[in-house]
Amino acid sequence: MASMYFLSLGLLFCCINRGSGLRCWTCNDARSEKQCIARGQSEKCRGQAMSCQTEIRYHEGAGSIPFITKRCKQTDACENNRGQNPGAAAGPTQCNSGVQNSVCRCCCRGFHCNRRDFWCSENKGTGPTPKKCKVLNAPENGSKQCKFRTLEGDIGTRCTFSCEAGYHLNGNSESVCRRGARGTKPKFNNDPPDCEEMPEITAGGDNPEDLHDCDDAPAEPENGGRSCLRNSAGVSCRYFCGDRESLVGDGIVTCTRKGGWDGPTPECKPRCSKLQENFRNGNRVCDGEDNVGSTCEYSCNPGFEMIGSATSKCVQRGKKAIWSPRAPTCTTSLPLVASCEDLGTLEHGEILCDGETNKIGTICEISCVDRGFALRPSNHTEIECLANGWSAEKPCCSRLCPPFAQVDVVIIMDSSSSVRKQGWGKMLSFVKEVIGSFTVSDASARFSVFRFNSKVDVDSQILFGAFPNNKTNLLHAVEEIPYNGRGTYIGRALTHARDTVLKTDNRENIKDMVWVLTDGISKDEVAKVSTDLRDFGAEVFALGISHPKGKLSEEQLLSIGGDEEHVIITEDGINSLSGELVERVAESICDHSCI
Template structure:
C-alpha cells in the first residue's frame, strides 16, 4: 500500500518543463513582461527563442515557446554554423531569423541563457570617416559591418571593406578610412623648407629647386587638393621671397616662382625656419585650410646650429606630418652625421632620408620614392571632416 501511495504522489507532483511564451514581441523585455510562463507538454523538452528581422529593418520580433528537441535539431541541420555555436541563423534577404533552444526551466527568459554567445557584444563600430557604415545587427555577436566610400575616395586598407563582431568581443578588423588616391588627390597644405646655407653651393641649390618641382609634379595642385608654400632659410628666414600657401599661382606660375628663388647666405638655423613655419605659414589667415592636413618637408645638407627637436615637436603636437631629407656632401668627413637632427625633425625613422651621394641623387626617381612613403598611409592625407 505504501508503494502505491508513493507512485501516486510522484505522478501528482511531476511537472513538465516551464518556458516563457509570447508572439510578436518588440523586445525580450516586452515578451518577458507581457508573455505567459507555460508548462510544456511531455514531448516538449526544450524552451525556444526566435528573433526575426523583416526587410533588414532596425527592429526585431521576438517569439518564445516550448519546443520538441527534434525540431531544435532540425534547425541546427538546416542552418550552417560553426560547430561550437549554439545559435541557428538564416540570414536570407530580405528577412532573417535566428533560433535557439535551451533545456532548463525558464531558460528562455531574456536571451543570455539560451543564446549564450549572442549575449556577446563588441564596442560600437566606428563610422568610417568620409563614408557610410552599415551593420547587420548593431554591435552584437556575429554582426557584420560593411563600409562604403563616396567616389573618388576608396576604402583603406583595401581589404577592410567589412568587419565582424567576434566571440571575444572584438571586431575582426578596425574601421578603415575613406582615403583619396594619393598622391593624385591628396588634400594637403604642403610646406617645403629649403636650406640655402653656404655649404649647399649654387649648383646644389639649383638641384634642390629642380627636385622640389619634381616632387610637386606628382600631386594635383589646387584649392581642393594640394596647396604649396616654400620657405628658404640659412641663418635667417628669407621673408622677402616666401611663397605662401595662398599664393594664387597655377602650376606653371608656381614652378616659375620656385625656379626664381635666390641663393645666398650662410648659417643653418633649421629650428628657426621650422618655428617660422608653425607661427606664420600654418597660421589661419595666411592660406592655411582647416579641412586640409598639414605636411612639412625639410631639405638640408648640414647639422643645424640651433635646436630642431622642440620646434619640430611643437609642429607634430598640432597634427603636422613632418619629413626630413638630409644630403650628405660628396666630400663630407667620416664623422659627418646629420641623422640625429633628421630624426628630431621627422619624429620617426620612417620619415627621414639620408642622401649619401650628394645632390646628384635628388632626382625624379627619388621624388617618387619619397612620395611613396608619404602616401603609405593615405588616411592621414584625407580631408578633415
C-alpha cells in the first residue's frame, strides 16, 4: 500500500511546533521579487540560524537590475551584515539602491517574514524586535544628519552633528550605533555634542581686546588631512583620514575667542584588512567593523573542527593593524581524495565550472533553467571540490511546490457543536484555500475531505476518485459539506481514514497525508490508531484550534501527530484559519524532493 501522510488538522499554530525551528523564504540571484517568489522555496533553518535575511546586490554592468538572495542566517551575523549598510564603500555608503557594486542586507524573525517584502519588515513575524540604539537628539542651536538602512537607531546608524552660525561644536562631531557586549543593549559610541555660543563680532569690533586669532591650524594627522578656511575666532577645522585609517578623536576643532584651539589634533589609526564576506565551513560574529579594538568570534559547522583560536582582535602593530591571532580555519577529518566525483549533468538545469569538473579547487555554479523548477537545496548554488570531496551535495531541479506536489491528502474536519456555524464557514474557507494552493490532477496532488462529530458523515465525504482532475468541482463539493451534530470522536475519524478512505482509489507509491482539524478533546482513544497509521507509513499532523473555553489537550494532539513538528496550535482560535497558516500547511504538504 502507498506510504501514508496523515495530517491531523487540529490547529495548533503558535505554541506547539516550538521545536520545528524557523522557516525562511530562500532564493538565489532572482532578478525581481516576483521571480524570487516564483523560483524560491521555503526552507527550515538549521542550527543557530534564527533570522531570515534578504540581500540585494547591484552588479557592475547590470544597471539598476537587483540580484535578490534570501536565506536563513545566524541572528548576530545577520544583524552585523545589516549594520554594515551605512558603511563606506563604492558609493556614499555600502548600501545604495540601484548603484552598481553596492549591496544591501536586512533581517527579520518570524515564519516566512522575508517572503513578500523587498525589504524586511521590522516587526514582522513572531520573533522579538531587533535591538536598537536609543535615538540621539540634535544639539540645541544645531542639527544632526544620520545614515541608516531601515530605521534610525539600527545597528550601524551613523550620525554627524553641526552648529548654527554663531555657535561652535563642543564634543564629538560623529556618533555610531554599535552592538553592545553580550547580554547588553547596543548604544551610540559618543554622546551628542553641545553647540556653544560664540562672541558676537560687530563691524567696529565691540571687544577687540577679547578677540584673538589662533596660531596656525594644528598639524595635519599622519595619513590624513584637514580643511580650514582661516584661523579667526569661531572658525573650525575639519579632519579626515585615508581609506585604510579611522579617525580617533574629535574630527572638528574650533578657534576660541581667546586665540586657542579647543582641542588637540586627532589621530588617524590604521584599520585591519577587510574580512571576507563568508567564513568557510563556519560562522563569524564581530562586534565592530575593521577598526582597532574590534573583536570577532568564530565557530565551525557540524562535522568540522576548528584549527586556531576562536577569537581574533584587530590590534595595532607599529603603523599597521592586523587581526591577532589570525582567523582560524574549519576542517574536516574525513579522508582526503585525489579528485571529486563527476557531477554529470543536471536535468532541467545547468552546471558551469571554472575548471575540470572533478579537479580539487574547481568551483561549480549550479542553477535551474527550465521554467517551473527550483534548486533543492536552494542554497547549493555553488559547490567546490575540496581535498575531502565536494563542499556540498549536488542539488537537483525540482518542480515548484506549491503548486506541484505528488501526494494524496486526507483532510478531516471537526463539526462538533463547539465549532458553531460561523466557525464552520471559516473552516471550509480555510480548507478551500489550502486545496486551491495546489494543482489537482492524477499526476499531481489529490484530496479527500470528510467531517466527523460523534460519527463520521459518509454521505458528504469526498473520496480521492471523486474529482481527480477537476479542482473547480472539488472546491464546490467542499463548500457543500453540511454542518451539524454533537460530540468529538477523533479516533473514529482516523480509523475511517485508515480503513476506508485510504483503501479507495488510493494511488500506489504516492505519499498519503491526513490533516485533522479540531477544537476539542476526543472522547475516544486516539493514540493507538495514530501509531498504527505512522507504523504503516503515514505522516499524521494535528492542527488544534484554540477555543475560548480552553478545550484542547496538547498531550492528545501530540499523540495524534507523534511529535511537536507534527502539531500546530492556533493562538487566535478560528480566526487564525487564513493567510500565514494557509502557507504553513501548504508548505507542510510540499515534499521538496526531486520530482
